[in-house]
Each structure stands twice: as structure tokens, then as C-alpha cells.
Amino acid sequence: MSSQVRLRLLPRARCMFDEPVQVKVAGLRSRQMVTLRARSTDEKGVVFSSSATFRADGSGQIDLERDPSLGGTYTGVEPMGLLWSMRPDTLHKRFQRTKSLNPHMVKISVHDQEKEEGRILAEATNERLLIGDGVIRRTVREGNIRGVLFTPPGEGPFPAVLDLYTSGGGLSEKRASLLARRGFVVLTVALYGNSDMSRNIREIHLDYLEEALEFLKKQYKVGGKGVGVISISKSGDLALSMASYLQGVEAVVWINGCSANTLLPLYYQKSQILPPLMVDLSKLIPTESEAFNGKKVMNDPLAEENEATLIPVERAEGRLLFVASEDDLNWDSTAYVDMMVERLQRHGKDNFETVCYPGAGHYLEPPYGPYCPSSFHAVAGGPVLWGGEARSHAAAEVHLWKKIQEFFRAHLSCDATQTKAKL
Template identity: 80%
Template sequence: EGPFPAVLDLYTFGGGLSEKRASLLASHGFVVLTVALYGHDDMAKNIKEVHLDYFEEAIAFLKKQDKVGSKAVGVISISKSGDLALSIASNLPDVGVTVWINGCSANTMLPLYYNKSQILPALMFDLSRMIPTDSGAFNCKYVMQNPLAEENKATLIPIERAEGRFLFVASEDDLNWDSKAYVENMVERLQRHGKDNYESVCYPGAGHYLEPPYGPYCPSSFHGVVGKPVLWGGEAASHAAAEVHLWRKIQEFLRTHLSCDAPQTKARL
């Protein structure tokens, strides 16, 4: 069967390799590659910078697969990998679709390199802005520096360069990033450059980790970067409903904008 649309799945910043979303997308008629950034097999345990060339190689490998029918690839991301996806779409060819879920509009935490040169410095965080709660977990929504402040504007990703389409997804109760504000910033930037290659969706009552549906709702857990338990936000029923809606939305968006030469397998939930 096939050919199928190609998708690069970025679950990269927690270390190691996560294949759950990639596996589910593959079962719905996509050729999906997910890659680790660090902390997997013989890779470094930690990193101090990110190289875009690594993802360029991954896309080239993905496009060579026999079952791939789309001329461009899709990229799907969440959290920190959201800004990596924006940079991939803005700097590399053959990216037709980018799904950004609860990330940032700037390059965060680690400087970004391409062809051995730094192309974006890192927007950093201030842990003194963490808000303690009675549960013992912290609210980290506002720990990142303001990307629109003059001293931080160099970290903003030039998404107006992207040729493909964006799907921006923000949870209104995200307590890890100010995701809705970042979406508003990106939409304003694209409009200012005369671009309309985007859709956006916001989910009231949903928290940070919007994943494929029917998994357990996770309101808080240990944060590897912060080194403390944090709140992810959301209310269980609203979060679950958002995941069901978004899962269908993602598949429809990818299929619509990653055309193949032959009919594709129809999406199932």
C-alpha cells in the first residue's frame, strides 16, 4: 500500500527516544521518523548546543524511504521541540507542514547552529520566577525571559521565511509556557510580513502536555530542567476533550497539506 505522507516527530528535549506518538501516526497511514537529541544509546547524556544539520539529515533519510509519497515532509512537535520545529521550517527546504504544540516563539535554552555557525542565541529562563503552590509543585508559566524584550529579540525565530504551513496549538491553562501569548506573537509576526500560511487553535482548560488521546491525564510531575516537581496545568475533562479533538485535527492538517501521488489510507481515531 501507499505511498504515504512523511512526518518527522520531535519528542526531543527530555532525553532518550519516545516513539508513542510516532507509532500511532504510523498506524494511521503516515511514514514517521522520530529522533533522539541526546541521552539515547551512545549519544551524549547532555548537550550544550543544538545543530540544525542533524535534522536536515533526518529529513533527507525520511524522504528516501520507499513508501514516502509526499514531496515535502511534516514536522510535529511539543514543548521545547516546538521552537526546534519552527527553526527547521524556517531554515530547511522540503518542510510542508509544521505542527507546533505549546512551545515558544523563540529559540530557547540552547544556542542553535547550522553549517557550523550559530544562527540563533538562546532565550534563557529565570527560576526565581517559579511560583510555589500548596501542592509542593511549582508553576513555571512565566520563568522564560520575554522574547519581545529588546535584549532578547535576536532569539526570535524568523518564521516568515517558512514556505510551508503552520498549525499553532496552545492550551490556555498551560502552566509550563505562556503558550497562548507565544501563538499571538507568531500570528502577529506572520501577518506583519504579509503571510497567511497558518491556522491556530486554543483549548480552554487544557494543560501543557497535549498528547494522543485516551492516555492518563498528568497534572504534575518532576521537571528534568527545573529539578523540581511542576504543574502542567489543565482540568482533566477539558484536557481529555482537547486531546481527542487535536488528534483528529493533526491528522487532517497533515493529510491536507502533504499531498501524495496516490490515495492514502483513511484516518481512524
């Protein structure tokens, strides 16, 4: 490494996962060409990396907030491009960082592109935390509930959110722990495949989610009588069913879900309340990337034979935020939003708002993680395309993350008298 070249991560090299950093390089020759590279390994051992080529200014400096990448995994001025443009070293792998106690470590390095091509001139490590200072993490094994509870520091009261990040079974703590750092008491729960739970699932019981709601409402730092629910993909229909059939759901964030109950029958109080909308795998479209396009695989929920699968969303009393990616290739999220809006308006309801993101794909997550164009899908039995274009998708995640917090703060009641009553 060169003793003269300095790589700085500002305001500090250690930050939260959902916070941007400013990358600066100094000590280069005037107009020197260099390549910046980022590299990280996820919790499954998959290596993700990115690169971008820059020309230093007349004083030998580069600032990613000012200077465009001239080539690499992204181009143009994108201050966080090195992070969201990271790609796996194996095709069709999705970045896995689900455990809140394990930070996302990103090694960033500066490489010479002129005299000694590829030589490392400087390097630094960006430690991106998933759990903030003072946030309390507690494993929950009470009654039937299997999950993790995150509580912010301070006296409260705080609004409460149930995180249904249930894709693929097991638990994902990332979104829940990051929301807790933003001032929410958050419980993330598993539906299957965690701890002593079954590895497979044939039906879903709303009673389990009702039990989780009641547990969350009883936490002593929680203010208010209601709870928010955040979802994505399949769990979107579960969140809507909770709002439609259960008491105490004040606000729902539905991200790229469906307007019908999908894949598994839904039970409540020992009776089936919604049959499943099923898939037609013959409609999977193969692509040159060897990943399938599954956008048209779900059966039509508006077809007469499938009407019973539609969620009676007009029964929901809480506020609803429908978030759809216009380039979602998992299924037609925007069409499902249109169906729900039409149904709500037909019943004289206006307790909803919609946000649509052009150029975004299916998996909208907390910002600054690697964009995922394709990965394994259990229902398809192979890799599928998730849709979206990396730059647009990354911008959507930044906007949505702020929107989610604003929505919950606006629509979740938070009363200090409620917390005192629990003590």
C-alpha cells in the same frame, strides 16, 4: 467474583491506544450501587488507578456511554473517564509509555458497594496497543541519526512525518507509532540521551534534523517531496526553525511551544543562527502541592535584549498549525501564538492556522492516557504544574488528535510517481 455479573469491553478488549472502548456491566441487581476501578502500571513501575461509582438501572445494567459516575476520580457521563482520570500512586509522576512494542494494559474491575463492600464482582483487561497490525518498526542508526522509523502496511505512497518528541532526551515512540497506523511514514528521533549519544546536551545543530529530513524523504513508500514535522514544548521552536531555515518542510504542527529559540543555542553549518532565550528560575512560584508554577519563568522574547532569539517564522513556506492550551502553566503558549501570528501577518503571510483549548494543560498527547497535572522538570530541578483540568484536557486531546491527522493529510503532498523514482 460473582458468576452472574458480566463486564464487557466493546467492540473488543484489545484495541489501539488511541481508540475508545465502551464499558458495560450486566447481571447486577436492580439499582445496585457498584464501583468500577481501573489500574495500570507504566514502564517505570508507577501504578496508576481510577474509580467511579455507579447505580445500575432497573434491569441491573450499567453503560458508561449513558450512565453518570456519581463519585470517584471523575463524575458525570464520561465514556473514557476511567482511563484519563487515572492517577499515580506517587505524587508528581507522569505516565510513561514510550516503547511501541509494550501495550498499555488496563485492568478494570467491578466492586460491590452494598452487601459486601469492595468485593470484586467481575473484571476484564483492556489491552491498548501502541503499534498496529502490519506497521513495520525499524531502529535507525544511519549517519548521525538515532531514531525509530514506522512504516504503515500497504503499497503507499504515504505522507511522511518527522516526530520531534524530544522532551527529557531519549526516544518516545508512542505518537510516531500511532500516526503510522493512521497512514503516515513516521521517523521519531532522539537529540541526546539515546544509544551512543551524549547524556547531556549544550547546543543543537539543525544539520542533524536536516539529515533526518533527507533520510525520511528517501524512504521508498514516501510520496511527495516534502515532510511534515510534529512537535511539543521545547521541540516546538525546533520545528519552526526547521521550517524557517531548511527546504522541504511542508507542514508543521506546533504544540505548546515557544516563538523563540529556547534554552540552547541553535547552530547550522557550523555557525550559530539563534542564541537561546533563557529562564529566570527566581520566578518559579511554589504551591501547596509542592510543585512549582513556572508560567512566568521564561524571559520575555520581545524584550530588546532577546530579539535575536526570535525565530524568523515568516521565512517558512510550509503550512503551520499552532496549538495552544489556555491553561498551560509551563509557559505562556497562547501569548507565543499571538506573537507569531502578529509577525506573520506583518510580513503578509497567511500560511497558518491556530487552535486554542480552554482548560487544557501543557502536555497534549494522543488521547486516552492518564492526565498529568504535575511532574519533574529538568530545568526547574523539581516538580512543576503543567496546568489544565482533567476533563477539558482529555477532550482537547481527542479533538487535537483528529485535527493533526486532517492537517497533515491536507497539506502534505503524496505522489505515487515519487515512490516509483526511489525504487
